[in-house]
Amino acid sequence: MATMDEWNSIGSSKRNVMSPKIVNRAPGIGEGVDEYLEPLLNKVLMTKSFGINLGAIELCQVAASCPEGKGDRFRISIPYANHKLEWIVMFNSICPDEGPDFEFSDRSFLADPALHTLEKFVPSLYNWNHLEPDALLAVITELVAHYKKHQIDQLNQFSDRLNVEYKTMISGTDINEDDVELILLPDSVQPEEAHFLIRLAIDFSKLPGKHPFLNNDAAMLLVTFQGAHWNRITPNLYFSKNVKETFSNSTSLHLPSFPSEKTLVDYVPEVKKLINSKIDTIATNFEKKRTFIAAVLILQGPSVLEYDCVEFNYISLMLVHRDFYFILHFNLPPTFPWTPPRISLQSIYHMTSKTELFKQGIANNCPYSPRWQPDYMFTQALRHVITVEINKFKNASTKNRR
Numbered sequence: 001m002a003t004m005d006e007w008n009s010i011g012s013s014k015r016n017v018m019s020p021k022i023v024n025r026a027p028g029i030g031e032g033v034d035e036y037l038e039p040l041l042n043k044v045l046m047t048k049s050f051g052i053n054l055g056a057i058e059l060c061q062v063a064a065s066c067p068e069g070k071g072d073r074f075r076i077s078i079p080y081a082n083h084k085l086e087w088i089v090m091f092n093s094i095c096p097d098e099g100p101d102f103e104f105s106d107r108s109f110l111a112d113p114a115l116h117t118l119e120k121f122v123p124s125l126y127n128w129n130h131l132e133p134d135a136l137l138a139v140i141t142e143l144v145a146h147y148k149k150h151q152i153d154q155l156n157q158f159s160d161r162l163n164v165e166y167k168t169m170i171s172g173t174d175i176n177e178d179d180v181e182l183i184l185l186p187d188s189v190q191p192e193e194a195h196f197l198i199r200l201a202i203d204f205s206k207l208p209g210k211h212p213f214l215n216n217d218a219a220m221l222l223v224t225f226q227g228a229h230w231n232r233i234t235p236n237l238y239f240s241k242n243v244k245e246t247f248s249n250s251t252s253l254h255l256p257s258f259p260s261e262k263t264l265v266d267y268v269p270e271v272k273k274l275i276n277s278k279i280d281t282i283a284t285n286f287e288k289k290r291t292f293i294a295a296v297l298i299l300q301g302p303s304v305l306e307y308d309c310v311e312f313n314y315i316s317l318m319l320v321h322r323d324f325y326f327i328l329h330f331n332l333p334p335t336f337p338w339t340p341p342r343i344s345l346q347s348i349y350h351m352t353s354k355t356e357l358f359k360q361g362i363a364n365n366c367p368y369s370p371r372w373q374p375d376y377m378f379t380q381a382l383r384h385v386i387t388v389e390i391n392k393f394k395n396a397s398t399k400n401r402r
Contacts, residue, residue, distance in 0.1 A: 033062055034070040036096035040136040041074060047137060051144065052181050052199045054218060054240065055079030060086065069093050080144060081181040081197040082222050082238075087143075089136070099128030100136065102143065106187045109150050121146040148181060154188040159230050162194050165264045172265040174201060194225040196264070200272055206279055207246055208286040208311065217243045221271055223264065231260035237271065246282065253278050282334075286312065288374070289332045292341075295374035296330070318348075321390050325349075327357075328385060330378075337370040343381060345389065347397040358397045362389050 033041060041059070048056045057078050062071035072093035078085040088103040104110065110117075119126045124138035132138075155163040166182065169175055179199040184191035197220055204217040218240045226232040235258045239247060247253060253274065258267055289312040296315050297304060305327065307315035317328045327346040333339045344361040352358055366384045368377065 032064070032071045034072050034091070034093040034096065036130070037072060037091050037093070039133055040130070043133050044076070044137045044140060051079050052179070052197050052220060053079035053082060057140070065090070065092065066094075072096075076140075078140065078144060080147070081183040081195045082220075083183055083185070083195065085144070085147070087140075089140075097130045099125050099130075100139065106147075106189075108154070108188045109147055121149070151182050151184060151188060154184055154191075155182075155194075158184065158191055159194075159225075161230050162225060165225075166196070169198075169264040169268060173268050175199075175268060192226065194230065196223045196225075197221075198223065198264075198268060200268070200275065202272065202275055202279070204243060204279065206283045207243070208283065209246075219243065219275055221268065223258065223267075233258040233260060233262075235267070235271075237275075247278065285334060285336055285338075288337045289313070292330075292332065292336070292374040292377060296378050299375060299378060321386055324390070324394055326390070326393065328382075329359075330381075337377075340364070340366070340368045340370075341377075341381070343385070345385070345393045347393075350397045350400060352400060358400050360393055360396055362393075 044057050045059055050057050057076055059074060060077050061075040063073040063075075064071050065073055070093055072091040074089045076087055076089060078087065086105060090101040090103065092098055102110075115126075122139060122142045124135060124142055128139075129135055152166065155166060166180070170177060170180070175198060179201070181197045183195050185193050185195065200219040200221055202217075202219045207217075220238045222236045222238065224234045224236075226234070235255050237253070237255055256267075256270055256274070293307055293312050293315050296317070297307070300317055300319075303317040303319055305316045305318050312332065314329065314331045316330075319326060319328050325348050327348060329342075329344045329346060331342040331344070333342070342361065343366060344359055346357050346359040348357065350358040362385070365388075367380045372380070
């Protein structure tokens with residue numbers, strides 16, 4: 001990591017660049033933070049969904065510019081393009097009404113900013129008002145936006161391909177500038193790779209349990225370009241937590257490859273189509289599970305012991321055949337009806353050595369077709385259990401009785 005003297009600095013006034021006294025390294029605000037600056041910093045740290053990453057701005061270190069002073073320098077970590085921007089924010093605790101200086105590790109960013117540049121692109125710093133609780137957050141937001149513009153400008157210097165990739169994607173798809181964060185790494189002076197983080201406009205409201213007006217879920221495509229001609233391309237797909245959990249409970253989603261001859265303007269719609277197809281499949285399978293359990297409730301309602309009324313993954317019934325009572329379990333996999341339900345029988349009389357009710361699954365020889373109606377699926381399974389499985393299960397449970 002660069003030392004403080006190696007970082008570029010901008011601000012409304014120059015500070016004393018003496019070695020700072022470290023006050024604390026806690027991820028939150030420490031006791032040593034200047035009381036006038038604490039509300040400004042607290043507002044920044046309370047922002048939990050910053051940028052496309054929807055991540056939090058983190059406090060890495062607090063320091064004081066004066067040996068006996070309170071914390072007025074903050075090293076913060078900002079989520080950007082699936083990367084962390086570590087910037088130093090420098091105040092003067094003696095004059096808290098003065099705007100902050102900033103130090104950046106990227107030597108090419110705002111190396112020698114003109115006053116009109118700050119007035120145009122960072123107006124909250126140019127017109128600093130320390131009485132506004134959002135003042136520091138506004139400055140950081142504007143600086144990150146300007147940093148993104150700086151990264152786009154740098155594309156022209158290093159690669160016609162990257163420049164064309166960005167411009168054609170913006171003009172040829174439904175992706176707009178606000179949906180993209182990009183960065184050249186390790187910096188934009190001598191970059192070795194380029195990261196494009198793209199927010200995909202996906203309607204997740206069709207997924208089970210999603211409210212159409214409270215859709216806070218997100219899908220992000222990260223495309224990394226490497227190699228001498230930027231022709232080694234690696235795509236990665238990221239989802240917000242709730243979507244990731246929903247998708248992980250279903251069949252896996254495999255991203256298509258990204259050969260060097262393909263471009264973002266073609267690849268991005270392909271990925272969106274893949275995700276939308278996945279959503280449709282999950283929604284259809286969920287509806288099939290719901291209708292199957294509804295059919296069982298209609299046909300055998302008084303026999304039902306319990307069922308999953310949220311995700312419709314299982315239903316259990318108490319049945320009797322020739323004075324032999326047993327429990328019949330149906331477990332519906334995420335890919336139902338294309339994958340048949342797992343059916344098991346459980347005794348109410350006999351226990352295993354682990355003091356659990358004896359339970360046994362039935363073999364996959366039960367008549368089944370994913371194209372059958374749910375009520376017919378159930379009646380066929382029940383007929384198979386009564387005519388083929390129940391006597392075998394009764395004998396097995398009796399042999400294992402305790």
